[in-house]
Amino acid sequence: MLEELSLNVLDIAMNSLSAGARRVEVSVVESHRHDFLILRVRDNGRGMDAATLTRVLNQRTTGKQSRKKNIGLGLAMLRQTCEMCDGHFHVRSAPEQGTSVTASMRLSHIDRPPLGDLNSTILSLCAANDDVDVRLKYRTDQETFNFSSQEGKPHEPRRTQETERKSSTTSRAA
Amino acid sequence: MKFETNAKLTAVLLAIQATPLTSTSETNVQGCYISDLLSDVLAHAQPGMLWATVQIHRNVVSVAATKDIPAVLFTCGRKPDANVIAEAEEEGITLLVTPLTTYEAAGKLWQAGLHE
Numbered sequence: 700m701l702e703e704l705s706l707n708v709l710d711i712a713m714n715s716l717s718a719g720a721r722r723v724e725v726s727v728v729e730s731h732r733h734d735f736l737i738l739r740v741r742d743n744g745r746g747m748d749a750a751t752l753t754r755v756l757n758q759r760t761t762g763k764q765s766r767k768k769n770i771g772l773g774l775a776m777l778r779q780t781c782e783m784c785d786g787h788f789h790v791r792s793a794p795e796q797g798t799s800v801t802a803s804m805r806l807s808h809i810d811r812p813p814l815g816d817l818n819s820t821i822l823s824l825c826a827a828n829d830d831v832d833v834r835l836k837y838r839t840d841q842e843t844f845n846f847s848s849q850e851g852k853p854h855e856p857r858r859t860q861e862t863e864r865k866s867s868t869t870s871r872a873a
Numbered sequence: 874m875k876f877e878t879n880a881k882l883t884a885v886l887l888a889i890q891a892t893p894l895t896s897t898s899e900t901n902v903q904g905c906y907i908s909d910l911l912s913d914v915l916a917h918a919q920p921g922m923l924w925a926t927v928q929i930h931r932n933v934v935s936v937a938a939t940k941d942i943p944a945v946l947f948t949c950g951r952k953p954d955a956n957v958i959a960e961a962e963e964e965g966i967t968l969l970v971t972p973l974t975t976y977e978a979a980g981k982l983w984q985a986g987l988h989e
Binding site for chain 2: 706772779783
């Protein structure tokens with residue numbers, strides 16, 4: 700249980716970055732009409748195999764050694780929050796297939812933590828890694844907001860550099 | 874009471890009418906932290922403290938283990954599931970339950986000298 704749900708989002712998305720994701724997509728659906736809040740963090744990182752996934756989901760620290768390995772309590776705490784707030788919690792992942800964490804809760808549940816400062820969360824993620832495409836999809840009953848950190852950036856600047864380098868080495872070789 | 878504690882904790886346990894849920898022995902606590910927000914406990918509790926909470930989720934045991942908290946006191950008579958108790962046994966963490974509210978328990982713990 701964290702004070703704000705945006706901190707949960709930050710926690711999960713930081714894991715996405717550690718998993719080598721090139722794209723992290725945070726989606727938030729806030730529906731007063733249907734009384735639910737859904738948070739989803741989806742990445743194209745290296746993913747987890749079934750055994751790792753089971754271990755992460757049933758995580759409890761067992762002695763000092765595992766604590767040092769720093770397998771966090773993040774997912775376990777978010778799961779607790781979902782269950783406490785009449786929601787569901789789901790993680791889908793496979794090796795090289797990325798990971799998708801979905802958390803839902805009843806929007807009006809009295810124990811539901813506030814969403815908090817989602818802006819700062821997204822900003823921190825963008826600042827943490829300039830190359831990664833951090834996306835936000837925010838949807839309410841009335842409107843949708845979309846953001847991508849790669850918006851307006853020249854397309855695939857890295858490849859351009861590589862191409863330049865390659866062409867220069869080619870010319871040198873020639 | 875099954876387990877042997879130092880005199881202070883025994884007195885403390887009597888003062889708050891606490892019942893142990895685990896069979897862990899030789900528990901020593903120094904000071905107490907009270908919070909129901911796990912992240913707050915992760916941030917502010919000190920190793921060796923007693924932790925009083927109304928949360929009975931298994932994550933409580935994980936947090937206690939992470940912070941080297943030797944004993945957790947559940948207030949308002951809230952009892953965790955058997956599997957949570959089993960996990961605490963495994964971790965060597967003492968679980969206690971008291972019918973008192975957190976406020977009442979805190980007052981009595983302070984009176985019994987746990988602040989020293």
